[in-house]
Amino acid sequence: MDTSFEEAGAAPGGPEPTDPPAAATEAPSPPAVPSPSPAPDPSAGGAAGAGGAAGAGGAAGAGEAAVTATAEAVGRRPAVAPTSLSPSRAGDFMQCPLLYRFRVIDRLPEKPSEAATRGTLVHAVLERLFDAPAGERTAPRARSLVPGQWDRLRESRPELAELFADDADGQRLARWLGEAERLVERWFTLEDPTRLEPAERELFVEAELESGLRLRGIIDRVDVAPTGEVRIVDYKTGKAPRPEYAESALFQMKFYALVVWRLKGVVPRRLQLVYLGSGDVLTYDPVPADLERVERRLRALWDAIRQATESGEWRPRPTKLCGWCDHQAHCPEFGGTPPPYPLPVRARESGEAPQGRMGAD
Numbered sequence: 001m002d003t004s005f006e007e008a009g010a011a012p013g014g015p016e017p018t019d020p021p022a023a024a025t026e027a028p029s030p031p032a033v034p035s036p037s038p039a040p041d042p043s044a045g046g047a048a049g050a051g052g053a054a055g056a057g058g059a060a061g062a063g064e065a066a067v068t069a070t071a072e073a074v075g076r077r078p079a080v081a082p083t084s085l086s087p088s089r090a091g092d093f094m095q096c097p098l099l100y101r102f103r104v105i106d107r108l109p110e111k112p113s114e115a116a117t118r119g120t121l122v123h124a125v126l127e128r129l130f131d132a133p134a135g136e137r138t139a140p141r142a143r144s145l146v147p148g149q150w151d152r153l154r155e156s157r158p159e160l161a162e163l164f165a166d167d168a169d170g171q172r173l174a175r176w177l178g179e180a181e182r183l184v185e186r187w188f189t190l191e192d193p194t195r196l197e198p199a200e201r202e203l204f205v206e207a208e209l210e211s212g213l214r215l216r217g218i219i220d221r222v223d224v225a226p227t228g229e230v231r232i233v234d235y236k237t238g239k240a241p242r243p244e245y246a247e248s249a250l251f252q253m254k255f256y257a258l259v260v261w262r263l264k265g266v267v268p269r270r271l272q273l274v275y276l277g278s279g280d281v282l283t284y285d286p287v288p289a290d291l292e293r294v295e296r297r298l299r300a301l302w303d304a305i306r307q308a309t310e311s312g313e314w315r316p317r318p319t320k321l322c323g324w325c326d327h328q329a330h331c332p333e334f335g336g337t338p339p340p341y342p343l344p345v346r347a348r349e350s351g352e353a354p355q356g357r358m359g360a361d
Contacts, residue, residue: 197223
């Protein structure tokens with residue numbers, strides 16, 4: 001499960017889904033990013049970018065002040081430039097640079113969804129089940145944890161009350177909780193928790209690469225064999241992707257493996273994705289060369305993010321996933337206008353390629 005951390009270190013603008021919409025599993029692997037251009041001077045003024053940047057000079061300052069005041073008025077922190085990268089935010093930028101901006105820079109609110117919230121609930125149940133002695137980790141016990149974990153989740157996130165606000169008779173909520181129980185029960189057909197003693201659950205990891213890029217995330221489960229071999233496990237409440245899209249699905253796991261490698265000096269022996277929606281398990285055994293390629297890709301991706309942050313040019317990238325986006329009212333592809341860009345911008349130099357859009361592999 002990925003985190004809902006903002007790279008700027010602030011509270012997220014909206015919930016981060018545990019799993020993407022079904023169409024996301026059929027998306028091509030993350031596209032390559034262009035070669036980075038020299039680092040720009042963030043103090044220089046510049047023209048507005050296609051992603052909705054503020055005007056140059058004083059106009060940018062006025063726009064920044066206005067957005068800061070608006071953010072404070074609605075209880076959000078003023079925007080700051082991103083300083084780290086998580087798997088979900090990397091995925092946001094590769095899917096659509098403008099979506100990344102909306103979530104990380106503007107912190108626009110997003111409505112909670114039943115699918116994402118169900119994923120969060122299932123993760124909480126599977127984490128808590130390991131609090132019990134091995135012999136008591138049974139399917140009935142796991143199902144019994146669902147209502148209590150749902151109560152705890154609502155207490156910690158009051159906005160979730162709106163999910164079932166119109167469910168007067170409680171039937172939709174009952175069906176939803178039943179679906180969560182079935183996902184939890186299916187896990188027992190894929191793994192035997194009585195034979196597992198995780199070294200870590202919901203483990204926060206953070207590492208800084210030699211390039212200065214800081215990577216962070218939360219790993220669902222870490223298993224360590226008596227011989228010291230490490231297995232990283234992630235639960236997915238959706239269905240497994242078709243084989244041709246497995247590489248894209250493994251991107252998050254290789255991200256985690258890279259962080260663990262840089263932190264501990266150990267390449268995880270196995271990466272394991274457990275798909276509760278379809279009852280499949282996808283595994284991959286990484287080698288250093290795999291993780292070095294991921295590191296190069298993330299450095300290039302971060303260069304593109306940094307340059308888009310400084311130029312204010314965040315290009316929309318229309319795909320079939322746009323139908324699930326909460327930000328259509330602000331997206332030029334749907335006739336919307338992004339909010340005034342809240343960070344300083346600088347003019348693009350002659351001959352410099354626009355940032356915020358990536359080409360194909």
